[in-house]
Amino acid sequence: MPVSVVVVTYNPDLKILSSLIIDNISQFNKVVVVDNSSRNIELIKSIFSGFNNIDIISLDENVGIAAAQNIGIKSLVNLPDDEIIVFFDQDSSIDFGYLDRLEAEYSLLEGDYSGPIVLGPTFFHRYDHFEYPSIKFTRFGFRKKIYSGRGECAVEVDCLISSGMSLRKRVLELAGLMDELLFIDYVDTEWCLRAISKGIKIFVTPNLMMSHEIGSGHLKLKGFNIPVHPPSRRYYRIRNSLLILKYPYVPKLFCVREFFVSSIHQFLFFIKLRDIEYLKTYFQSVKDAMKKRRN
Template sequence: MIGAVLVVYKPDLALTERLLTRLYGQTKEVVIVDNSPTPHDFTKVIKHYHYIHLADNSGIAHAHNVGLLYLLKAGCEYAILLDQDSLIPSDMVFNLSSLLKASNKIKQNVVAIGPRIRCSFSDKKVNSKIQKEVFEYDDLVGVTQIIASGMMIDLSALDQIGLKDESLFIDGVDHEWCWRARSMGFDIAKAKNVEMVHRLGDSRSKFIGVTYKVGAPIRLYYQFRNILLLSRRPYVPTYWKVRCLFFMPIRLFLNSVMQKNRLKRLGFMLQGIVDGVLGRKGPYKSHWK
């Protein structure tokens, strides 16, 4: 049995309802975990779902874990994680689950599989220039990590790998889980011929011809802090550590000089660096007022 965990936060209702319309009927169970301050009702587009309201917003990792634990208790074998910024094809769950099951026949110990991502801003496929493919077999490509939205997980592996790292709160949560799984001998894969539209970041900006993602100022705190936290962990890929640490000064410049709310953004980045150096984890509000 397959279940879905949809995490929302102050959702764009039109986008979320469009996603739920596509999801309806693809899984036996649907859990909507809402991190928004006020609750939402989605019964006009989906009749049968389990709703969990976490008004204090304890992070996406905690939201994922709450949803995954619910699906485990409901007897699900597989879970697909989704967020409000994604649009899935009507056969995505079937295709991903088929590939996940087939991976066992080719002796690939795949515990999570995701689709190819098409960015909604550029309408182009997202291809990593640094991440190398680990293996390739028919419609499967082994990779080092995939994003959380669209990720289908074999729930039986959670006993060994563990749940998502709630201390990270948001940024890097999906990649950290994949790297941890790979360090334990499991494989992570993408489906060659399954594609999902997803919005990465809130907007885009350009500097000397290079396009970069722009997100909410608070996200900069978690991005900078979690780079420093994850860079200490031995199972995190060296290429990721080098790339992220190298680009930190450039991102500091772009977000403090080239964007609106410069001082606010600079403050969040500096606070993230301080907490990353000191090894502080958890939500921002635990350390700063």
């Protein structure tokens, strides 16, 4: 089952990126690489220059993951409505047979559910091998962590990581494009919750597994693994947790919880890493969120 792929890149590790695409090129109908002004863009172009079904869209600036994904989606406008599109991050890794299992999972789920679906893999940390949970919300907005890797079949969830997320093209036409205002953090969360509000079911399956790494490391405190991002990235985490409060389909309790936890993390980073930029970024992100909510 050929699928089409959108990959967003920003200064990628070329070994991982080329392995993802070239090792699976025979099963990809169309590959669109949208590059957010990487320093190594010429090397990216040279690696994939010999493939007719790979398009490289090189942007002059970093427009964020949401806008870059939208550019990739729009470039696939001529694909049939039932074409499966898969989103990958630049550091995504899939094993041999992944796409065959994807086909099997679609056949099974679409046989059970007549409506539109979105399917994602189970994620494990690339080096420490712990599972990243998916999220299901209670009716009151409390988060419930779903560890799909402990089961045998797909489970319904409310949020997926965008890397590895697959859907038919017509699902995008129903749910809409990614929200470019959010730039990077909560782009996948907001889109998934919007999709659910339009009657789309979202699943994660243990039969598809991917390695992934969130952040440039982890701050380990009393059994908790806190992903570490630079202050410039943390800005969007804090700002967007406040911005999505205005979205009617996003649970308010979730937003409050995310802002509260992100605030604690920000001050922990400031204390543990001794970097004043975390403190400056925190106040700037709150200020900007309040300003955008008033507009």
